[in-house]
Amino acid sequence: MEERIRELEERISLINSERERARRVLDDAVDSLNVPVTLGQSGDVSDVLESVASRIRSLINVGEIAFFLISEDGLDFSREWCDPAESADFFESERTILVEDGTVAWALGRNKPLNLTSSDGTSLLIHSLIAQDEPLGIMMACIEGDPGGIMDISLAFVTVVLGAAAGVIKNSRLYRMINDLNDELRGKVSRLQESEAQLAEANQAKDRFLANVSHEIRTPLNAILGTAAIVRGKSPAEMDRALEVIKDEGHALLALINDILDLSKMGAGFLDLDEAPFDLFELLEALEGSYRSEAKRKGLDFSLDLSKDIPRWITGDPIRLRQVLSNLLGNAVKFTSSGRVSLTVKSLRSDGDKLTLSFSVFDTGIGIPREVVPRLFKPFSQADGSTSRKYGGTGLGLAISRRIVRAMGGDISVESERGRGSTFSLDVEVIPCDPPVPEVYSPVDNGRIRPLSLLVVEDSHTNRVVIEAMLRDMGHDVTTVSSGRGAIRALSERCFDGVFMDIQMPGMDGLEATAIIRERGGPVLDRDVPVIALTANVMKEDKERYLAEGMSGYLPKPVTREDLAEALRNVEPGDPRKPVSGRYVLDMTGLVERMGGDRVIANLVVKTFRSDLAKIVEKIKTSVEDGDFRKVRMGGHTLKGAAAGAGAWGLKIVGGRIQTAAESEDGELLNDLMDELVLEMDDFEHFFCGGEEL
Incomplete structure (x- = not known):
């Protein structure tokens, strides 16, 4: 019994121990x-x-x-x-x-x-x-x-x-990821707020710019229109003065447009600088002559100071350098009512073949507050709103000038204080060079020594009248047409010594017309005729594209007599050739030649084409109305092939254009081409109704 009790006590003790351990x-x-x-x-x-x-x-x-x-x-x-x-x-x-x-x-x-x-x-x-x-x-x-x-x-x-x-x-x-996302979100919000502030500031600047541009455009326009309105019936002397006003104000408008175009090109990264030898002294003397007279009219002293070690001949872009210096000198004279304006040029240092020239334009004008100097070179900015109202200007000149100077390997800066004048300084890298060997040109005498037969292709009636008058005054024989289609037709009926071709025209544009002119076996009599582009597209890449696509030269609008004469310098008058009537509509002579001289077979080919033409055209029209580009493309291809076989060049050309427009699914162009197709069909039918022999 005692042993049993001891066993129970041991078990209880063990249980208690385990329970304590578990606790x-x-x-x-x-x-x-x-x-x-x-x-x-x-x-x-x-x-x-x-x-x-x-x-x-x-x-x-x-x-x-x-x-x-x-x-x-x-x-x-x-x-x-x-x-x-x-x-x-x-x-x-x-x-x-x-x-x-x-x-x-x-x-x-x-x-x-x-x-x-x-x-x-x-x-x-x-x-x-x-x-x-x-x-x-x-x-x-x-x-x-x-x-x-x-x-x-x-x-x-x-x-x-x-x-x-x-x-x-x-x-x-997760907490760290959320924190990272929150930090990123806060950063984006901060950047967005900063961007919104910058956008608001930019919009305000552009609003001011548009107001200034509107003012700058309306001012010369008012002078041009007003002068044109009051000059009617005046004496020749008064007419001459009026024409000078119109010319000067037109140049002011052109300068404004060039500034806007320059800024657009620079923003797109298309600022190209020419590298050519030029006479720096001649450039500076021309600037001195221009701005000395302006300063004199305002009672200002003007000086040009050149250091002795400046080279006369350098390699660079004289047009862009003159543009920058003209802007700085123009501003100096404009914003100075008394005192003086000066241009100082020094040679700073040499680095191998390169030389750094320093230009400084000083004036005793109104000056610029220190707080606005940082934004002075931003586009659309001026010192303040009252400046633009009192003195005019768009606020583009200095922004453009800085970008030009930086492209030349330098920079532009300003030191100024309100009421104490300003000093604008710029450094540019140039390469001294020897004067180029002068080229000897034969005298042109405004083109009168070499009368040429010229075709002017321009959809603007006013431009056609102006260019025709200039060329006729230079002694040339001029024919004008208003479309690319008209150009192809004219060139298929007679030969010209040269063509001035507008680029942007409704219907067939200048590049498309030029491609047809250069086409081997095409309708024109002289596929090598010089074609000179007339265009308001003045980007360098535009000029390169026009030349690559078959044009012989390039003239930016607006054109002058000097521009036209220079463009015609290397165009030689051709031998007189008899016009070939109707080749554009139906080249029967060429068709007979292709038929081995058998006129009977040639007549049969033409009659077969004429009988099928209505069906072909009706299918094309129906397909265009249904919007079925595949059938339109097939119809255009059929028309092009059939017309080429019959020698109907006008219908062949419009058939090819319909095929191309259908391939690009250009419904708007197809609708325009339907009108051209009707014109070509009418001309083709008039050929027969007019009694032309086959």
């Missing part, structure tokens, strides 16, 4: 559930892992611990934390072995502890870190003592602790 485990487990969350708010994963390691050690008897985490992009699996640090090599070695044999992959897929033996016989505990079914990494720990003595409830709480830690790590990553 401690539960207390430690409950404590461990809160610490990672608190530490995790800092976003430092190392703090979380250190706290988790401490709690694991309070639950089970382990020594060295290491955590390996999968990177956020899933591309890396590396050691994140280890204690003690000197055990890192051991864990790295074991990790490699466990990865290769698939143990790590197995552990990552299960949220359970795994006991195994390391390569050196150490007992290891492996456990995954999983949050919301997403594996984040594993824990590796060295077990001290008997692994079998670890209570199941302790391992269960290890799973709970590691799960909580995994949740904290995931939340920490």
Whole structure:
């Protein structure tokens, strides 16, 4: 009986001991559930892992611990934390072995502890870190003592602790990602606000610019229209004075348009500088002569000071350099009511073949407030609104000048103070050179020595009248047409020494007409006739494109007598040739030649084409109305081939244009070509009704 009592007492003591142990485990487990969350708010994963390691050690008897985490992009699996640090090599070695044999992959897929033996016989505990079914990494720990003595409830709480830690790590990553996104969003909002402010400032500047441009355009227009209105019936002397006013104001308008075009080209990155030898002294003397007279009219002193070491001949772009200096001198004279204006040129330094020239324009004018100097070289900007109203101008000159100077390898700056004048300085790199050998030209005498037969193709009636009058006054025989179609017809009926071809015309434009002129076996009598482009497109790439597509020369609008004479310098008058009537409509002579001289077969070909023409055209019209581009293309191809076989050049050309327009599915152009097709058919029928022999 006493023995039985002792057994019961021992069992009660053991139960109490186990209960106390379990209570401690539960207390430690409950404590461990809160610490990672608190530490995790800092976003430092190392703090979380250190706290988790401490709690694991309070639950089970382990020594060295290491955590390996999968990177956020899933591309890396590396050691994140280890204690003690000197055990890192051991864990790295074991990790490699466990990865290769698939143990790590197995552990990552299960949220359970795994006991195994390391390569050196150490007992290891492996456990995954999983949050919301997403594996984040594993824990590796060295077990001290008997692994079998670890209570199941302790391992269960290890799973709970590691799960909580995994949740904290995931939340920490999400928290960091949200912070990064918020920072990025704040940056974008800040940049957007800055952009909105800049846009508002730019819009205000452009509004001022448009107001200034409107004023600058209306002023010379008012002078031109007003002068034209009052000059009617006046004396020749008064007429001459009126024409001078109109000419001067027209040049003012052209200068404004050139400024706007320059700014547009520079904004698109198309500022091209010429490199040619020029006489710097001649350029400066011309500027002096121009602005000295302007200064004298205002009672100002004007001086030009040149240092002795400046070379006379340099290589560069004289037009652009003159443009910059003219802008600075013009502003100096305009904004100075008393005192003086001066231009000083010095040689600063040499760098190999290059030489740096310094230009300074000084005036005693109104000056510029210091606070507005930084925006002085921005487009559309002036010192203030009252400046533009009192003195005029668009605020483009200085912005354009700075870009030109920088393209020349220099820069432009200003020193100024309100009421004390201004000094604008610029440095440019140039290359001294020898004067070029002068070219000897034969005298042109406005073209009267070499009368030419010329064709002017221009859709603007006013421009046709002006250009025709200039050319006739120079002694040339001039024919004018208003379209590309008219040009092809004229060139197929007689030969010309040269053609002035407008580029942008409704219907067949200048480039399309030129391509037909150059076409081998085409309707024109002389496919090598010089074709000179007349265009308001003045970009360098436009000129290069026109020349590449078969044109012989290029003239930007508006043109002068001198421009026309220069363009015709190398055009030689041809031998008189008899016109070939009707070749554009129907080239019967060529058709007979292609038929081996058999006129009967040629007549049969023409009659067959004439009988089929109405059907072909009707199919094309129906297809255009239905919007069936495939059938339109086929119809255009059929018309082009049939007309070519019959020698009906006008219908062949319009058939080819219809085919091309259908291939690009250009419905608007096809509608226009239907009108041209009607004209070509009418001309073809009139050929027969007019009694022309076949």
